[in-house]
Amino acid sequence: MRFAIFIAVLLICQLLSGVRSYENNRIQQQHRKMKRMLPGLYAQYGEDSNAAEQSEGGSSSSRSGGDGECKPGAMMAGNPKQKATSIAQKAAQEAKAASDAQQAAGEAASLQVKAQLAEKAMQAAKAAEAALAGKQQIVQQLQQEVREAEAxxxxxxSSLQNAQQNVNAAVSSAQQAQSQLKTLTKAVQTAQANVGNAEQAASGAQQEMAEKxxxxxxxxxxxxxxxxxxxSARQDFNKTKDAAMKAAAAAHEAKVNASPTGRCRRMMRVPRxxxxxxxxxxxQ
Known part of the structure; x- marks a missing residue:
């Protein structure tokens, strides 16, 4: 409401300034009219002065006509002081009449213009109130939209914070996975080296096994x-042993047979x- 009143006051001030400018324009127009009227006053006063001079006598005119010189203007004839006073009086009268007419016309026009401007100001105030109501609705709608936008x-x-936390967790997991990948890569390299060594050992073992x-x-x-x-040696040994035993037995028997008591002993030893x-x- 204060905004509407402020707008109305501003419009009224603008209208008043417009009235003042209108009055100033009318005053300037009256001044221009007065300036246009002054040459006429000078001419009229010249005619009156010429008539007075002709009624007084023609000596001066005959003198002026007898001379071969140029005639002075009507404004320059007669007493300059009286002419200036008469011109000033007539100019003052005309100015006063113009001022009175201007003041009356200005007052009438000013009242009419002021009434029109007041009507326009009232219409502008109503329009400002309507605009204020519309602006108030717009402000309320914008406030609602601002609250919704803030929500x-x-x-x-909140979603961004959750997403940031998820990103941080994903980055941490990626770092852990990268560390595990490095560890596994080292383990794979070590295993590959061990496999190479084992293959070499297996190859050497296979070669050694083949040799063994x-x-x-x-x-x-x-x-x-x-x-x-x-x-074969056992068979030869047995055969040799049998032959040796047989030879020993034969030698013993021959010895026994050769002694006197040999026959008795031989008879006793046969079973043995x-x-x-x-x-x-x-x-055997």
Missing amino acids: VVQEES TQLVEAAKLRVEQLLRQLS KRRLATPMQGK
Whole structure:
């Protein structure tokens, strides 16, 4: 409401300034009219002065006509002081009449203009009140929109904080994953190196195993050969042993037979000899 009153007062001030400018324009127009009227007054006064001079006598006119010089103007004839006084009086009368007419016309026009301006001011005040009501509705609507926008901003700020927290968590997880990746990369490199070493060790073990297999095969062949030789040697040994025992028995028997008592002993030892022969055959 104060805003509407302020607008109305401002419009009234502008209208009053317009009235003043209008009155100033009318005064200036009256001044211009007076300036245009002054040459007429000078001419009229010149005619009156000429008539007075002609009624007084023609001596001066005859003198002036007899001369071959240029005639002075009507404004320059007669007493300059009286002429100036008469011109001033007539100018004052005309100015007063113009001022009175101007004041009356100015008052009438001013009242009419003021009434029109007051009506326009009232209309402007009503328009300002209507505009104020519209602006008030706009302000209320904007305030509601501002509150809604603030709520949206608050909600978006909360969402932004949550998103920032999620981003921070994602960055931390990415850093941890990167650290784990580095650790796993080192572990893979170490495992690859170990695999290379293991492959080399396995290759050396396979080569050593092949060599040992060859040695075992050679040892087996040697054992088989030695076993065959041992079996052959045992057979030879048994045969030699049998032959030696037989030779010893024959020599003993020959010795016994050669002694006087040999026959009796031989007769007694025959069964024993047979008993000895039986175990010998079992060993063979």
